[in-house]
Amino acid sequence: MSEMTHPAVHEAPTGFIRKWIFSLDHKIIGIQYYFLALFSAFLGMILSVIFRLRLAWPTETWPLLAKIFPTGFEGGPMTPEFYLSMVTMHGTIMVFMVLTTAPQGGFGNYVLPIQIGAHDMAFPVLNMLSFWVTFVSLVVMVAALFAAGGAPISGWTAYAPLSALGQVAGPGQGLGQTLWIISIAIFCVGSLLGALNFITTVLNMRAKGMSLMRLPLTVWTWFTTAILALLSFPVLLAGGILLLMDRLGGTSFFIPGGLIVSDKIIRHSGGSPILWQHLFWFFGHPEVYIAILPGMGVTSQLLSTFARKPVFGYRAMVYAIIAIGMLGFFVWGHHMFISGLSPYSAIAFSILTLTIGVPSAIKTFNWLGTLWGGKIRLTTPMLYALGFVSLFVSGGITGLFLGQTSLDVYLHDTYFVPGHFHLIMGVAAIFGIFAGTYYWFPKMFGRMMNEGLGKLHFWFTFIGVYAIFLPMHTMGIMGHPRRYAQATEFKYLAATQPFHIFITIAAIITATAQIIFLVNFLYSLFKGPKAPNNPWEATTLEWTIPSPPPHDNFGGKTPVVHHGPYEYSVPGAPKDYVMQTDPPLPGGH
Amino acid sequence: MAAFLAVVIWLVTVASIYLFSGIPGWFPEQISEHGGAIDAQFIRTLVVVAISFISAQVVLGYFIWRFRGRGTGRATYTHGSVKLEVGLMLLTAVVFVTLAAMGQKVWAQLHLREAPPDAVQIEVTAQQFAWNIRYPGADGKFGRTAVKFVDDQTNPVGVDPQDPAGKDDVVSVNRMAVPVNRPIQVTLRSKDVTHSFFVPVLRLKQDAVPGMQIPIHFKAMKTGEYEIACAELCGLTHFKMKGYLMVMSDQEFATWLKERANN
Numbered sequence: 001m002s003e004m005t006h007p008a009v010h011e012a013p014t015g016f017i018r019k020w021i022f023s024l025d026h027k028i029i030g031i032q033y034y035f036l037a038l039f040s041a042f043l044g045m046i047l048s049v050i051f052r053l054r055l056a057w058p059t060e061t062w063p064l065l066a067k068i069f070p071t072g073f074e075g076g077p078m079t080p081e082f083y084l085s086m087v088t089m090h091g092t093i094m095v096f097m098v099l100t101t102a103p104q105g106g107f108g109n110y111v112l113p114i115q116i117g118a119h120d121m122a123f124p125v126l127n128m129l130s131f132w133v134t135f136v137s138l139v140v141m142v143a144a145l146f147a148a149g150g151a152p153i154s155g156w157t158a159y160a161p162l163s164a165l166g167q168v169a170g171p172g173q174g175l176g177q178t179l180w181i182i183s184i185a186i187f188c189v190g191s192l193l194g195a196l197n198f199i200t201t202v203l204n205m206r207a208k209g210m211s212l213m214r215l216p217l218t219v220w221t222w223f224t225t226a227i228l229a230l231l232s233f234p235v236l237l238a239g240g241i242l243l244l245m246d247r248l249g250g251t252s253f254f255i256p257g258g259l260i261v262s263d264k265i266i267r268h269s270g271g272s273p274i275l276w277q278h279l280f281w282f283f284g285h286p287e288v289y290i291a292i293l294p295g296m297g298v299t300s301q302l303l304s305t306f307a308r309k310p311v312f313g314y315r316a317m318v319y320a321i322i323a324i325g326m327l328g329f330f331v332w333g334h335h336m337f338i339s340g341l342s343p344y345s346a347i348a349f350s351i352l353t354l355t356i357g358v359p360s361a362i363k364t365f366n367w368l369g370t371l372w373g374g375k376i377r378l379t380t381p382m383l384y385a386l387g388f389v390s391l392f393v394s395g396g397i398t399g400l401f402l403g404q405t406s407l408d409v410y411l412h413d414t415y416f417v418p419g420h421f422h423l424i425m426g427v428a429a430i431f432g433i434f435a436g437t438y439y440w441f442p443k444m445f446g447r448m449m450n451e452g453l454g455k456l457h458f459w460f461t462f463i464g465v466y467a468i469f470l471p472m473h474t475m476g477i478m479g480h481p482r483r484y485a486q487a488t489e490f491k492y493l494a495a496t497q498p499f500h501i502f503i504t505i506a507a508i509i510t511a512t513a514q515i516i517f518l519v520n521f522l523y524s525l526f527k528g529p530k531a532p533n534n535p536w537e538a539t540t541l542e543w544t545i546p547s548p549p550p551h552d553n554f555g556g557k558t559p560v561v562h563h564g565p566y567e568y569s570v571p572g573a574p575k576d577y578v579m580q581t582d583p584p585l586p587g588g589h
Numbered sequence: 590m591a592a593f594l595a596v597v598i599w600l601v602t603v604a605s606i607y608l609f610s611g612i613p614g615w616f617p618e619q620i621s622e623h624g625g626a627i628d629a630q631f632i633r634t635l636v637v638v639a640i641s642f643i644s645a646q647v648v649l650g651y652f653i654w655r656f657r658g659r660g661t662g663r664a665t666y667t668h669g670s671v672k673l674e675v676g677l678m679l680l681t682a683v684v685f686v687t688l689a690a691m692g693q694k695v696w697a698q699l700h701l702r703e704a705p706p707d708a709v710q711i712e713v714t715a716q717q718f719a720w721n722i723r724y725p726g727a728d729g730k731f732g733r734t735a736v737k738f739v740d741d742q743t744n745p746v747g748v749d750p751q752d753p754a755g756k757d758d759v760v761s762v763n764r765m766a767v768p769v770n771r772p773i774q775v776t777l778r779s780k781d782v783t784h785s786f787f788v789p790v791l792r793l794k795q796d797a798v799p800g801m802q803i804p805i806h807f808k809a810m811k812t813g814e815y816e817i818a819c820a821e822l823c824g825l826t827h828f829k830m831k832g833y834l835m836v837m838s839d840q841e842f843a844t845w846l847k848e849r850a851n852n
Contacts, residue, residue, distance in 0.1 A: 001771055009748035037823055080824050135626065155822050162782040162798060162824060169782060170717075170824040206785075244644040256800025260719070260736045261781040273798050313669030320819035338785065338800045347693050354685040361681040362674060371652040378590050378657065386653060388597055393645045394605065400685065406630050406692040409699065410792045413785060413820040456590075458807030459597075466601050472609045479617050481820040482815050484828035492617050492789060492816050510721075576663050 010124060010309060012551035022132075024124035025551060029131050030110030031444060036138060037102035037433075042514070043142075045311030051086035051509050056504035071150065080485035081171040088172075089145050092180065093158030094286065096187050096510075097138055097155040099429050103294030104229070105134065105194055107436045109278050110444060112198065114542040117207025117559040119552045122200040126193050128433070133190035137183045144179035152177040155483060157284070160276040164246045168261050172350035177264040181244050188237035191229050198226035198520040207541075214580070216540045216565040217311060220318055221297030224325040225290050231329070232286040241277035243567055246271065277339055281332035289328045289427045293321065295365060295432020300374030301433055303367055303383035304566040305538045307374030308576055311566045313366040320359035320366075327356045337408040346405045353403035361400035364389065375569075375576075379536070380454030386437035387462045388428055394466075395423025396475065413483075416476025419469050427465040432463070433519070441521075442535050444550045447528030453482050453520040457513060464510030472501045532565055539579045591657035595650035600647040609750070616786060620815070620836070622808040624792035626695035638689055662836040670741035690780040699793075704806035709767065712776045714746045714798040715784035717824050720817060720832035721745045722765040724846060726757030746780075759849045763832040769812050777803045785821035788834055794820055809836040 001045045013019045022492050053062060061076050066073035072082030113121055121127045140262075145151045150172035152164040158180065167174035184308060202223045244254040246268070257269030302386075304311045312318060333341055333349030364511040367389050376382070411417070434457075440447050480487060482498050487493040487500060534543040540560055542549070557580050567578035573585055619628055656664075712731055714721040723746055725731045730749045732755015739747035745762060748755040767773050777786055777797040782784045786805075787794040817832035837845065 080828065084822070084825070084827075153822075155823065159783055159822070162822070165782070199593050221731055234759055258736050259781055259799055260716075260739050263739075265736050271800070273800065274729060296851055307657075308664040310666065310668050312667065313671075313674050316669065316671075316674040338794050339783075339796045340801050343696065346700075347696065350693070351686060351689045354689040355682065358681045360677055362640070365677050366669065367667060367672075368645070368648055368652060371649075371656055373662045374656045375654075375658040375662075376591065376653065376656050378594070378653075384593070386594065386649070389649055390601070390646060393642060393649075394601070397642050397645075400638050400688065401631070401634050402690040404630065404634065404689055405696040406694075406699075407634065408625055409696070410627055410631075410789075412687070412794055413787075443751045453758060463597065466604070470601075470608055474615060477609070479614050479785065479787075479818075481818055483822045485826075486828055489829045490816055490818060490830060495615075537659045571663075 001404045003095060004350060010120070014025070022128060024120070024128055025111050026109050026121045026124070026127060026135060027444070027549065027553075029127050030106055030108070032131050033101050033105035033109055033134070034107070037098050037106055038133060040093050040097035040101070040138065041430075042518075043509050044090050044098060045049070045514065047086045047090040047093070049507055050078075051090065052504040052507045054083045054485060056501045058488060061158070061254075062579075065464065069365075081153055083485040083547050084155075084483065085151035088155050088180075088262045089141075089153050092184075093141065093429045095156055095291070097141065099291035099425065100187075100287070100350055101134060102431065102433045103291065103298075103436070104222060105131065105197070105227055106296060107218075107298070107433075107440065108198060108225070109194075110493055111440060111542055112219055112222050113201060113205065114545070114549065114553050115219050115540050116202065116210050117554070117561065118201060118205035119543050119554065121197050122205055123197050126197050127265060130193035131195065133193065137187040137190060138570045140179055140183035140186060141239070144176050144183060147172075147176035147179055150176055152180045152576065157280055158243070160246070160271075160273050161256075161259065164243055164254045164276075165245055165261055168264055170248070175274045178244070178247060180428060181240050181247070183242040185237055187243070188233040188240065191233045191237070192237075195229035196227040198222055199230065202226075207559045209384065210580075213315070214561055214564050216297075217300040217314070217317055218294070218297035220321050221293040222414065228286040228290050228325055228328065232283040235279055236283035238420075239283070242279075243276065246262070253582055257383060274336070274340055277336050278332070281335045284335065286328045287427045288421070289324055291429045292574050293324065295429045295435075296321070296392075297320060298432045299367065299385045299392075300389045301540070301566075302381055302390075302439055304568060305536055306377045306379060306382035306385070307371050308368055308377070309374045309566075310564070310568055311366065312369030313362070314349045314566065316362055317366055320362045320588070322360040322534035325351065325358060327359070331356065334403050334408075337405050338412050344406075350403060350405045352523070354400065357396075357400060361393075366395055379451070380451055381435050381439035381536075383455065383458045383462075384431050384438060387458065388431040388435060391428040391431055391465070394426055395420060395425075396469075399424070408577050410479070411476055413481055414449040415472045415474035415482055417478045419472030419476060420480055423465070423470070425444050427469065428533045439536070440533030440542075441524065443542055444458075445525055445528075446531050447524050448531050448535060449524040449528060450520050453516055457516040457520065460513030460516065461510060467509060468503050471563070473502055475499050537575075537577050539563070539577050540569055541580055543582050544579060591654050595654040598646055598650040598653070602643055605642065606639070609639075615619070617721065617757040619790065619792060620809055620813075621707055621791040621793065623695055623698055623733040624790075627792045628697060629690045634688060654802070655697060669735040699805070705772045706805070708772035709717055710743055710774055710776070711765065711767070712778065713765070713786060714744075714851040715776045715786065715795065715819070715823075716745070716780040717782065717850065718819070718826045719745075720763050720765070720786075720830070722757040722761045722763075722832075723851075724761075725754075726850060728754060728757055732758050751774060757850060760782060760847060764835060765832060766815065766835045766837060766842055766845045767809055768839045769809055769836050771839070772806060772808050774804060774806045778803065782823050783821050784819050784823045784830070787818045787820035788815065788817045789818070791834070796821055809834070811834045
């Protein structure tokens with residue numbers, strides 16, 4: 001084992017700072033990403049509960065909240081600008097700081113090198129940088145939340161010119177919006193560094209015998225996600241810089257001539273608001289898959305492990321992952337059918353969008369096929385994986401409505417849209433994160449989580465998220481536009497108010513139930529029973545080493561792989577699972 | 590617990606069917622010429638979605654219950670079936686692409702076909718947070734506009750006072766009268782940020798983008814007063830950006846215009 005073949009090998013650090021803060025170890029960096037996401041998830045969730053209060057009870061006063069955010073409650077009830085700033089920050093924090101970090105930066109970082117038999121990522125210093133750049137981005141985003149003049153109100157999509165004009169366009173559009181854009185630009189840089197690292201690691205650092213068709217499906221999804229991030233984040237970065245120049249440098253990339261805002265004539269000309277939408281969604285659609293693909297990988301891995309069966313149609317699953325990743329780059333226009341986009345290109349975008357249904361159907365079919373004939377062990381991680389399948393079907397299939405030009409003429413920007421994308425890229429992805437947490441916690445921290453609390457948490461969350469997001473589809477069918485601070489101004493929306501109240505109550509219960517998770521997590525971290533090497537009797541490489549693994553993962557040895565990733569219930573094998581490093585079986589399996 | 594999870598998944602399925610198929614009563618009324626085709630496409634899509642959704646969830650629940658770990662035997666050892674994968678791929682590709690193609694007919698009618706030449710011309714200029722509705726008057730021509738003439742009280746769209754074509758223009762704020770059963774062509778503009786002109790009863794929505802003039806056309810088939818909503822986040826009081834579409838007879842429409850012109 002020379003430095004040449006394993007450039008990533010570095011000595012175990014001894015000092016606290018090099019070990020826990022500026023660590024080069026992919027495992028520590030993965031845990032850092034995970035905690036960053038955990039903090040952000042609770043923050044984002046609290047913001048959502050706050051704005052849900054106004055939707056259910058628009059005229060109610062909230063003395064406790066008014067003490068924390070005095071400007072958001074001037075005159076008693078929550079102000080509409082405060083509502084919009086909460087919506088904006090909830091969406092931004094969840095999409096960027098949770099859904100982009102936990103699945104990839106968190107679990108990907110921790111598990112991927114071990115699953116391919118590597119001692120670390122290809123570029124450990126780059127890895128450390130990518131985390132700390134992301135951390136700075138989070139700090140700036142939290143600063144935007146508390147910025148003088150308020151947090152931005154233009155939504156997580158920050159459509160220009162609302163986001164480009166500054167304070168004149170509305171409260172929070174001054175400093176708050178500027179900080180928001182800076183944070184996103186920094187985030188893009190961090191994600192780019194991470195993506196480079198993942199791709200190189202998968203291509204160069206696989207152990208002997210770990211051919212591409214022996215990679216666990218988790219690795220395939222992290223690899224594809226990294227390629228998506230590499231190709232899409234630079235476009236958002238460019239868009240963010242141009243938007244910042246429009247605001248601070250007097251340029252006009254997104255601001256057309258002849259505008260008059262709040263009686264003020266705007267001295268810009270020549271820009272295009274639609275250009276921002278193209279740049280944003282060229283990133284924004286692949287971003288959906290950046291959030292959800294790792295969850296698909298985790299689900300495949302867990303269904304196979306706990307049904308004690310090989311993944312049904314492994315090759316088809318790999319091709320479906322690649323197809324989803326590729327098609328994901330050609331469908332951004334379906335966010336823009338009614339934006340003034342050419343109606344001819346809308347037709348092309350629409351048909352391409354519906355073809356994504358094909359690999360998605362293949363994935364669902366193969367998950368069901370994996371369960372068929374299995375011996376299912378309903379552990380907590382398995383419950384979350386099964387929940388993922390159900391949510392993926394429910395959230396994905398409504399894309400058949402929204403992907404169509406003609407239906408978007410009615411459904412676009414109604415509650416149908418948040419109903420759809422929360423189920424698929426929001427909670428399905430979160431279920432992937434929970435599944436991964438309950439599954440890999442023993443490996444990461446060397447202790448088991450509590451199964452009883454885990455199951456209780458699952459039931460509240462699974463029923464809760466359906467109660468929150470299914471009724472939103474109905475509200476969309478009733479024509480309720482999203483991002484309304486209240487529904488009471490329109491007669492035709494009168495019937496939606498009971499829905500708002502129901503959803504808010506469901507959201508409060510579901511959010512409160514997350515305390516069960518937090519308690520379980522923290523308690524198990526210190527007091528959970530010691531975890532064996534392979535508590536789930538699983539087959540992939542991370543289960544061949546101690547929990548938690550030593551600094552260089554494999555204790556100075558290099559694993560050699562002899563089997564595919566999901567060899568469960570092999571006839572004639574001594575146990576009902578064959579680990580990837582087990583010697584070849586007599587008979588040639 | 591397997592049985593419980595299966596039952597929960599099936600209950601969610603039943604709840605979804607209820608939440609989606611109460612629809613005929615929950616869609617707002619439909620009064621436009623093209624709206625029926627949109628609703629029909631929705632129903633077609635609903636059928637495809639319902640079949641796939643229900644079969645996937647029912648099978649998922651059934652497998653969880655049926656294959657819960659019991660006994661000592663091992664699970665079935667299989668790596669899948671290429672025949673089934675290819676079959677499913679072809680089936681879904683044909684169904685989904687056909688569905689997408691069917692929906693394009695009404696899209697083409699709305700966006701690829703132009704409004705008939707005798708369509709009533711109306712210009713809608715959105716601003717934070719109101720709809721300015723302008724009619725060309727007797728000469729059938731809109732006067733030139735420029736920001737320097739804009740005055741929120743007296744001249745909200747900034748019609749050039751020197752332009753003779755603008756003399757008889759009629760401007761109404763938040764109230765849009767249209768004659769029933771006549772083609773209407775609306776040109777959408779915006780003074781400040783992006784808004785979206787959404788009339789639920791017409792099954793019609795189109796962004797009003799600053800710097801662009803976007804044409805849309807429709808025919809309203811039933812008289813009455815209906816609400817116009819803004820569907821694109823445009824700032825502080827987005828939720829109150831309300832207008833009214835007043836569909837009236839030809840005669841009432843002529844009278845309405847004349848009254849405004851005299852003011």
